[in-house]
Amino acid sequence: MAVIELxxxxxHYPLSETPALQSIDLEVEExxxxxxxxxxxxxxxxxxxxxxxxIPHFFKGELAGSVNVAGMDPTxxxxxxxxxxxxLVFQNPFNxxxxxxxxxYEEIAFGLENLGVDPQEMRERVxxxxxxxxxxxxxxxxxxxxxxxxxxxxxxxxxxxMKPQILVLDEPTSQLDPIxxxxxxxxxxxxxxxxxxxxxxxxxxxxxxxxxxxxLALSAGQIIKLGTPQEVFSSSELPKHGVGISRYTQVAxxxxxxxxxLEGRRMPVTLDESIEGFREIIP
Amino acid sequence: xxxxxxxKRDFNTMTLVMIPVAIAINVVIGQIVSLLKLPVYLDxxxxxxxxxxCGPWAGALTGTLSNIIWGLLIDPNAFPWxxxxxxxxxxxxxxxxxxxxxxxxKVIIAGxxxxxxxxxxxxxxxxxxxGGITASGSSFITAFLLQSGRDLMTAVLSTNFLVExxxxxxxxxxAFVSARYxxxxxxxxxxxxxxxx
Amino acid sequence: MPERMSFFIPRESRIHSLNPLTKLTLAxxxxxxxxxxxxxxxxxxxxxxxxxxxxxxxxxxxxxxQTSIRLLLPLFAFLFVMQSLFYPGGKTExxxxxIFSVTSEGVVFAFRTATRILVMVSSFLLLLLTTHPSALMxxxxxxxxxxxxxxxxTSTLQIIxxxxxxxxxxxxxxxxxxxxxxxxxxxxxxSLLPLVGPLxxxxxxDVEERAIAIEARAFTLPVEKTSLVEIPDSPAEAIxxxxxxxxxxxxxxxxxxxxxxxxx
Ligand SMILES: Nc1ncnc2c1ncn2[C@@H]1O[C@H](COP(=O)(O)OP(=O)(O)OP(=O)(O)O)[C@@H](O)[C@H]1O
Ligand SMILES: [Mg+2]
Numbered sequence: 215m216a217v218i219e220l221x222x223x224x225x226h227y228p229l230s231e232t233p234a235l236q237s238i239d240l241e242v243e244e245x246x247x248x249x250x251x252x253x254x255x256x257x258x259x260x261x262x263x264x265x266x267x268x269i270p271h272f273f274k275g276e277l278a279g280s281v282n283v284a285g286m287d288p289t290x291x292x293x294x295x296x297x298x299x300x301x302l303v304f305q306n307p308f309n310x311x312x313x314x315x316x317x318x319y320e321e322i323a324f325g326l327e328n329l330g331v332d333p334q335e336m337r338e339r340v341x342x343x344x345x346x347x348x349x350x351x352x353x354x355x356x357x358x359x360x361x362x363x364x365x366x367x368x369x370x371x372x373x374x375x376m377k378p379q380i381l382v383l384d385e386p387t388s389q390l391d392p393i394x395x396x397x398x399x400x401x402x403x404x405x406x407x408x409x410x411x412x413x414x415x416x417x418x419x420x421x422x423x424x425x426x427x428x429x430l431a432l433s434a435g436q437i438i439k440l441g442t443p444q445e446v447f448s449s450s451e452l453p454k455h456g457v458g459i460s461r462y463t464q465v466a467x468x469x470x471x472x473x474x475x476l477e478g479r480r481m482p483v484t485l486d487e488s489i490e491g492f493r494e495i496i497p
Numbered sequence: 498x499x500x501x502x503x504x505k506r507d508f509n510t511m512t513l514v515m516i517p518v519a520i521a522i523n524v525v526i527g528q529i530v531s532l533l534k535l536p537v538y539l540d541x542x543x544x545x546x547x548x549x550x551c552g553p554w555a556g557a558l559t560g561t562l563s564n565i566i567w568g569l570l571i572d573p574n575a576f577p578w579x580x581x582x583x584x585x586x587x588x589x590x591x592x593x594x595x596x597x598x599x600x601x602x603k604v605i606i607a608g609x610x611x612x613x614x615x616x617x618x619x620x621x622x623x624x625x626x627x628g629g630i631t632a633s634g635s636s637f638i639t640a641f642l643l644q645s646g647r648d649l650m651t652a653v654l655s656t657n658f659l660v661e662x663x664x665x666x667x668x669x670x671x672a673f674v675s676a677r678y679x680x681x682x683x684x685x686x687x688x689x690x691x692x693x694x
Numbered sequence: 695m696p697e698r699m700s701f702f703i704p705r706e707s708r709i710h711s712l713n714p715l716t717k718l719t720l721a722x723x724x725x726x727x728x729x730x731x732x733x734x735x736x737x738x739x740x741x742x743x744x745x746x747x748x749x750x751x752x753x754x755x756x757x758x759x760q761t762s763i764r765l766l767l768p769l770f771a772f773l774f775v776m777q778s779l780f781y782p783g784g785k786t787e788x789x790x791x792x793i794f795s796v797t798s799e800g801v802v803f804a805f806r807t808a809t810r811i812l813v814m815v816s817s818f819l820l821l822l823l824t825t826h827p828s829a830l831m832x833x834x835x836x837x838x839x840x841x842x843x844x845x846x847x848t849s850t851l852q853i854i855x856x857x858x859x860x861x862x863x864x865x866x867x868x869x870x871x872x873x874x875x876x877x878x879x880x881x882x883x884x885s886l887l888p889l890v891g892p893l894x895x896x897x898x899x900d901v902e903e904r905a906i907a908i909e910a911r912a913f914t915l916p917v918e919k920t921s922l923v924e925i926p927d928s929p930a931e932a933i934x935x936x937x938x939x940x941x942x943x944x945x946x947x948x949x950x951x952x953x954x955x956x957x958x
Contacts, residue, residue, distance in 0.1 A: 511905045522894055577814070
């Protein structure tokens with residue numbers, strides 16, 4: 215069953231002549247992990263905001279076509295209802311701290327307070343989520359006194375604790391150092407393996423190739439490719455639109471020129487696939 | 498109901514997150530200016546900024562809460578002056594609605610209007626709470642006027658009408674310059690005029 | 695800037711464990727009594743027989759006295775000098791200095807003003823030294839003060855130290871580029887402009903994202919909010935609050951009655 219359904223969706227930001235999204239058709243199944251890739255300004259964030267209801271509620275502008283997310287039309291429901299079904303985590307970890315709480319524990323409970331959850335249940339849910347996101351040791355620290363990676367896991371926990379049906383992530387690691395990114399990816403991976411529906415804009419192609427079910431490539435607000443990571447990331451069209459391809463694909467392309475890759479064998483997008491390919495040449 | 502709509506218009510989530518930033522601007526710049534020992538306070542740039550780009554009610558709230566925060570953190574002497582800060586935000590907000598924040602020379606007029614309102618409100622507080630004298634340099638002017646035979650309220654009012662405009666004009670101009678940098682805010686027409694975005 | 699950004703001192707005491715609203719009510723009642731009750735020595739009595747003992751009961755006596763001296767001494771010095779010299783309508787000359795004369799009316803007036811301000815500042819100090827600002831705000835929010843108001847105040851408390859750090863960074867950068875921030879008035883004013891612009895701008899660019907972030911946490915959902923931290927309160931404290939409020943109201947009433955009857 216599709217939990218996200220976009221039909222012929224076109225969106226203009228207020229006072230903008232060119233559409234930020236144009237004729238988007240997309241269906242995402244329950245439990246699927248969809249990755250969004252694209253160059254700067256391709257419309258990745260715009261698509262994330264549309265799925266989570268911030269377009270049109272927060273950004274206004276003109277939206278045409280139909281949207282159905284988790285059984286509701288986000289353009290008709292109010293934003294408070296949307297965010298209960300769709301959780302949004304974005305780039306800058308610092309800006310996602312509510313600012314009104316003095317400890318990590320209270321920060322994570324902020325969303326539950328706003329939902330009117332009973333304090334007893336609140337504690338149970340916060341305890342559980344800080345364990346799953348591995349931040350239990352940070353519980354009494356100030357959210358501002360943390361590293362970027364820790365803050366981003368607090369941001370993730372703060373959204374996950376609200377038990378959204380769909381998790382939307384807009385380049386959650388692009389402002390983190392390698393270690394911070396790794397910690398965040400680890401949590402996302404576990405969520406994906408547990409069967410949560412995830413939509414994630416991200417640049418780290420090799421990681422996506424490993425864990426995403428499908429990849430959507432955007433350019434100038436339009437879908438240029440939609441398919442499995444294997445289909446999308448080995449495509450020769452992507453670089454033309456400024457989208458990075460997998461390092462393993464790049465190596466294999468070069469290897470093909472040097473006769474180190476079998477003619478006609480499909481291009482690898484993950485480490486395993488490329489090792490497999492090289493095994494055939496070098497026994 | 499028109500009043501409630503007018504108040505509601507000022508408060509969306511953007512305003513809600515902008516007000517704390519504006520209060521912090523008031524406090525931090527106010528502290529720096531007092532360290533630099535300049536003959537002005539400049540402790541309401543944030544208030545005027547919010548008033549101009551979010552509206553008079555938001556400005557009034559920013560001013561009021563600034564004084565409460567200043568009192569909570571730095572000096573409880575700030576509490577009783579909150580009506581002054583409130584009026585600064587409110588008057589600056591209506592000046593902006595009336596188009597006085599669209600060109601620098603109009604901003605000077607706004608600064609004068611704001612300072613008149615501020616002086617009118619602060620003088621009675623100064624007289625009834627502090628007996629007309631506060632620990633600032635301008636109290637020497639008050640003392641001089643008293644010495645030359647004015648009564649207390651007249652002396653305090655004249656002092657404030659004399660010293661407030663410099664501070665408030667500078668404040669409004671600085672807020673105006675800062676606002677031009679900001680791309681998207683709730684009432685762009687207050688700063689940019691209705692023709693442009 | 696080494697200024698400590700909150701008065702609160704975390705300690706275990708009878709005063710700390712009182713409900714914040716009780717302390718707030720106490721502060722307001724004492725201030726009203728100090729300002730509206732006649733009696734020249736009433737305010738100073740309140741300060742030394744009520745507020746100072748309470749501050750020691752709250753284990754913050756030393757800080758209480760130090761902070762009130764730091765906050766009020768310059769003001770009082772100024773007040774006494776100016777008022778005793780320039781108080782309009784002073785007739786009873788105590789002694790004369792050069793062309794000025796110190797009148798007893800002026801000294802009494804300065805004393806009255808100073809002791810009232812002392813009660814005002816000290817009452818709040820007692821509250822602030824023994825109450826975490828966020829505890830005060832969440833207790834008020836629980837009692838019906840709009841959540842957005844408590845949100846604004848608590849987040850301001852967190853933003854100020856960050857912005858101070860940012861200002862210090864900008865000032866350092868200016869100095870390292872050779873901008874003169876000391877010296878004469880013109881220099882000092884000139885150094886201000888390149889500080890205000892970047893500070894305001896860099897603080898406000900993030901506003902949009904932060905608004906999205908709190909919307910994503912259902913802040914504007916129109917349901918009744920709950921609170922993680924439960925702030926202790928008791929029926930005895932509620933009675934105390936009503937009692938204090940009643941005393942304050944009676945004081946105001948008495949004052950109005952006095953001024954009306956003196957006019958007849
Ligand atoms: N609030 C806005 N108002 C007007 N135009 C906008 C707004 N936000 C984005 N745009 C424009 O919409 C287009 C898509 O932007 P979007 O932020 O979705 O791209 P992106 O793929 O997320 O890019 P990035 O990799 O930089 O995050 C861009 O041309 C951008 O300039
Ligand atoms: Mg983006």
